Amino acid sequence: METPVLNQLSPRLRGLLGTDSTPAVVTADPAIRTADRLAASVPYLVLDPGTDLAGLQAAIAVYRAAHGANPEGALVTGVAAMGFGPTRAAADAALARLTGATVVPVPAPPIGRLAGKVAMVTGAAQGFGLGIAEQLLAHGASVILADLNIEGARSHASRLTAEHGAGRADAVRIDVSDPDSCQEAVAEAVVRYGGVDVFVSNAGVLRAEGVMTQPVADFDLVTNVNYRGYFLCVRAIAPVMAAQHEAAPDSWLDIVEINSKSGLEGSKRNFAYAGSKFGGIGLTQSFALELVEDGIKVNALCPGNFLDGPLWSDPERGLFVQYLRAGKVPGATTVADVRRFYEAKVPMGRGALPTDVAKALLYVVEQTYETGQAVPITGGQNMLS
Ligand SMILES: NC(=O)c1ccc[n+]([C@@H]2O[C@H](COP(=O)([O-])OP(=O)(O)OC[C@H]3O[C@@H](n4cnc5c(N)ncnc54)[C@H](O)[C@@H]3O)[C@@H](O)[C@H]2O)c1
Structure with missing residues (x-):
């Protein structure tokens, strides 16, 4: 897969072909790379893999002058065929028309506060990540569930579809701890949607233990x-978000x-986790300062x-049963205690x-005057000073 080419081209096309409020979806088929594989009767853009932003703007202007409308597809010579549309289903249908495949009916676009946004959530096969993905969908976003547990992510993605x-x-x-895997997952998201508007870095692990006894391997895993x-x-x-912003400079993108x-506060006998999360706030503030130049908010x-x-609630491995067995809560004799x-x-x-969590996520995404913040959602348990 020609990832660097699509990682720059597709998000720029999203920005150029979208509306003021909503970027387009750009879906690609890297198996179709030459004009002889495309339907003769369907017009499309022809792009050189090295086309820069000005080149894309010029090619779209020429196409509009000739056809009186935006293109619905493109051939990136030697790289991929592309379909464009306001939703993934519409972009898939445009790609199917271009490649002569069966065109399936396109459902009405979703409505909601996040309608038209593409979100990617790591650690989305269960727990908070899955719940956040479900909430994003309920508010109209399309969601890529990314997880080490691909079977779990796939089965929830089918149910949610x-x-x-x-x-x-x-x-x-x-695997968020593997640089190559992160690049591959992002490239895959770009092939399917053209980019990501809201990236939720949720995957996380916890290994609680005292400082005198925690195995170094556990500390390393959490970190x-x-x-x-x-x-x-x-x-x-x-880089994918920055390319999209370059093409649509009035829009903001979000990393959450x-x-x-x-x-926000130390955690007794849980220092590896608390340290990783304190560090996460340092990264958030620093990324926010840097990426504001690329139209990316980071919160x-x-x-x-x-x-x-x-x-907490898993009946065999959850923290409730673990803490009950370890006698961590004085006087507790049941999980309910x-x-x-x-x-x-x-x-x-x-x-x-x-x-x-979704209410806070909507707040940071809808904000156009806030970045680098850490928003507590703790029922009053932690208060900012
Ligand atoms: N559960 C809580 O009480 C709680 C409270 C505050 C914050 N959080 C945070 O919420 C996030 C999710 O926690 P959770 O409780 O839902 O966890 P969970 O254990 O229920 O789910 C974590 C998910 O992340 C995936 N995952 C683990 N390692 C991965 C890796 N290397 N690459 C990709 N995916 C990986 C797992 O397969 C799993 O699907 C974490 O960042 C956690 O710190 C959780």
Whole structure:
């Protein structure tokens, strides 16, 4: 796959062919690289792989003058055929017309506060990531579920496609601790959608242990996934976002890190996790300062404990059963006792939910005058000073 070419061309085309409020979707088929594979009756742009922004603008202007409308497809010579549309389903249909494949009916575009946005969520096969992906879909976005657990991500993407319609949900494999895997996952997102408007860096792991006993390998795992993984994801996605912004300079794009209340306050016997999350806020602030020049806002969300999620509630490996067995909560004899202990720490008396996180996510995405922030979502458990 010619990733560097599409990583620059596709997001620029998204910006140039979109409306003021919504970028276009650009879907590509890298298996079709020559004109003899395209339908003779369908007009399309012909682009050289090295076409820069000015070249794209000129080619689109020539096409409009000749055809009286925007192009619906392109051949990037030697690289890929492309379809353009306001949604992934419309772009897929345009690509099918161009390549002579079967054209399936295009559903009505979604409505909602995030309609027209493409989001990518890491760690989306379960827990907060899955809940956030579901909320993004409910608000009209299309979502790429990215996870190490590709089977889980795929099965949820199929379910969510059945619920929300063709082209709304997709799955890609990513290991956020591996630079090549991050580049490949982003390239895959670019092939399918042309780019990403909202990147949610959510994948995270927790290994709680005292400083005198924690195995170094556990510390390294937490640091590699939560801290280094956030950097590797931003390193892969930021150039694609910057290319889109260059073509549509009035639009903002978003990177959102799912941090934690443990990024705002130390966590006893959980220093590897808290350290990785404190570090995540340092990265968020620093990325925000740098990437504002490319139209990219970078913010962190800091939820409290997701007590209903698998990390806490899994009946075999969840923290409730682990803490019960370890006698961590004095006097607790059941899982329900442990749960009540943690609920009682929260002024609002309950754990955080994906719907709570989604409200903060909508806030940072809709903002056009805020970046580099860490937003607590803790029911009052952590207050900013
Ligand atoms: N659960 C909570 O109480 C809580 C509270 C605050 C913040 N958070 C944060 O929310 C995020 C999600 O936590 P969760 O509790 O939903 O976790 P979870 O364990 O339920 O899910 C994590 C997901 O990340 C995936 N993953 C793990 N390592 C990966 C890697 N290297 N590359 C790609 N994917 C990987 C897993 O396969 C899994 O699908 C984390 O960043 C966590 O720190 C969680």
